Amino acid sequence: MRKVTVITGHYGSGKSNISTNLAMEAAASGKKVTVVDLDIVNPYFRTADFKDMFSENGIELITPSYANTNLDIPALNFDIERIAKSDGYLIVDVGGDDDGAVALGRFSAGLKEFGDELDMFYVINRYRYLTKEPSEAVELMYNIEAASRLKHTAIINNSNLGCDTVAETVISSLDYAEEVSKSVNLPIVFSTVPNSLSLDDNRFKGIEIYVKPFWER
Amino acid sequence: MKGNEALAEAAMRAGCKCFFGYPITPQTELAAYMAKRMQKNGGVFLQAESEIAAINMVLGAASTGVRAMTSSSSPGISLKSEGISYIAGSDLPCVIINVERGGPGLGGIQPSQADYWQATKGLGHGDFHLLVYAPASVQEMVDMVINAFDKADTYRMPAMILADGLLGQMMEPVTFPEVEPKVYDKSSWAADGHKGQREHHIINSLYLTPEALEKTVVDRFAKYDIIKEKETDAECYLTDDADIVVCAFGATARVVKSAVNEAREQGIKVGMFRPKTLWPFPVKEICKATESASKILSVEMSMGQMVDDIKLAINCSKPVEFFGRTGGVIPTPAEVLAKIKAMGGNN
Numbered sequence: 167m168r169k170v171t172v173i174t175g176h177y178g179s180g181k182s183n184i185s186t187n188l189a190m191e192a193a194a195s196g197k198k199v200t201v202v203d204l205d206i207v208n209p210y211f212r213t214a215d216f217k218d219m220f221s222e223n224g225i226e227l228i229t230p231s232y233a234n235t236n237l238d239i240p241a242l243n244f245d246i247e248r249i250a251k252s253d254g255y256l257i258v259d260v261g262g263d264d265d266g267a268v269a270l271g272r273f274s275a276g277l278k279e280f281g282d283e284l285d286m287f288y289v290i291n292r293y294r295y296l297t298k299e300p301s302e303a304v305e306l307m308y309n310i311e312a313a314s315r316l317k318h319t320a321i322i323n324n325s326n327l328g329c330d331t332v333a334e335t336v337i338s339s340l341d342y343a344e345e346v347s348k349s350v351n352l353p354i355v356f357s358t359v360p361n362s363l364s365l366d367d368n369r370f371k372g373i374e375i376y377v378k379p380f381w382e383r
Numbered sequence: 384m385k386g387n388e389a390l391a392e393a394a395m396r397a398g399c400k401c402f403f404g405y406p407i408t409p410q411t412e413l414a415a416y417m418a419k420r421m422q423k424n425g426g427v428f429l430q431a432e433s434e435i436a437a438i439n440m441v442l443g444a445a446s447t448g449v450r451a452m453t454s455s456s457s458p459g460i461s462l463k464s465e466g467i468s469y470i471a472g473s474d475l476p477c478v479i480i481n482v483e484r485g486g487p488g489l490g491g492i493q494p495s496q497a498d499y500w501q502a503t504k505g506l507g508h509g510d511f512h513l514l515v516y517a518p519a520s521v522q523e524m525v526d527m528v529i530n531a532f533d534k535a536d537t538y539r540m541p542a543m544i545l546a547d548g549l550l551g552q553m554m555e556p557v558t559f560p561e562v563e564p565k566v567y568d569k570s571s572w573a574a575d576g577h578k579g580q581r582e583h584h585i586i587n588s589l590y591l592t593p594e595a596l597e598k599t600v601v602d603r604f605a606k607y608d609i610i611k612e613k614e615t616d617a618e619c620y621l622t623d624d625a626d627i628v629v630c631a632f633g634a635t636a637r638v639v640k641s642a643v644n645e646a647r648e649q650g651i652k653v654g655m656f657r658p659k660t661l662w663p664f665p666v667k668e669i670c671k672a673t674e675s676a677s678k679i680l681s682v683e684m685s686m687g688q689m690v691d692d693i694k695l696a697i698n699c700s701k702p703v704e705f706f707g708r709t710g711g712v713i714p715t716p717a718e719v720l721a722k723i724k725a726m727g728g729n730n
Contacts, residue, residue, distance in 0.1 A: 178385050209408050209493075210548070236711065296388075382641070
């Protein structure tokens, strides 16, 4: 794990769930982790929802001042660069699409200084309506790079159909991910499968599903 | 897909050719999706200068016989209410989407169901009704939008999808049915250009004599009677042997279903009744679903706006209690279960 990990993607691709998984794993292995919820787009279903779980696991969570309140203002009252320079590891959960990545652009100069210590992962989901075609996923990735003024370093294939995800769902996403990866010339960090499916297949990395309607938690 | 996007995609597949809107959380993704896709689909997307302008654009577009839609969230719907009354008074079909948030006033941006009264009873001045559909999943949002366009055309009246922020923001898998939009003959009224071949068609809600106005209203209410008879819809879940029937619509029904399942596991005889149409209210269906029940509970994200409709539907034959949260707070399955137990829910 590099010092700074930035997670971007189409809204609804599973960015917050990936960020939460990475943070929980890093914390479990004894690392000091900070998560920044940089989502200025979504009013609900965001990493800020996991405040209590993070604090129980010693993960620091930094959110926009008005996240999960009734104030619809995308105000950021923190400096990612300064947080990144402090001890431990930083995970930045960016808002969806190029619209959400605009907030990241504000910190691009500072983040670029981390050089090889910075990872920026683009999360893709083959089953998301507007990124079903590899070409659509590629176009969105470049739009996010333009808005954030940063370059991705790899792709995370998080193809899923929510609660309807079965083994076949994830297996049939591998070709799609491969095609996106080839088109943009970036490696795939991993393809995900929910741990609840108990899929014994080393092409996948098991993840927990934290982001779901609270009545199913 | 996200609920808001699914509403937009479904509308386009149903043949919606004109969308007029104005951004407001938590429904903005709907308009954003329309902005990206509507033109590619051969339709018109226009972000109006206000909600009031948007609803009057819908009135204009619907007057020509095309399928038109607008969407907003609670405060924006209040602004549209004058236009909705004019649309109803002009007998025009259209679809209006309300992805509700907390109120009154500017309220908040978290989910709510506190526009039940507004949608079913008071959406604008004058004697009129709207068809009101309450989806409880992203899939149902798709199905109901398609159906709403058909019913609006069938009855020449506005139809509303009353959703809430939770559904609008929620991601769920959806399947889009192959829709072959039905053709409705609008040649007797649509103001789509007479080309010197026929009399003018005049779309209007002003009548010069009280008697003429009274007649149009009375005729409209005769139509409403047919709708009340034919267009009700509801879901019954484990109501057959239930001692307590919990009534809920929209996203709240998802919470209630979890609570009902938990209660059943504990041996409590409880079921759920979910109106899918809020107007017309499913009177026959609720009477049947509550036959075995001794008590009824209404759970809502409001102060209990559906309670009176339940009491009227069952003619106050059984006690109707209420549990709800409001202002953008969502009830939890545990809270609903506690209320069921407090009502004496037992085996």
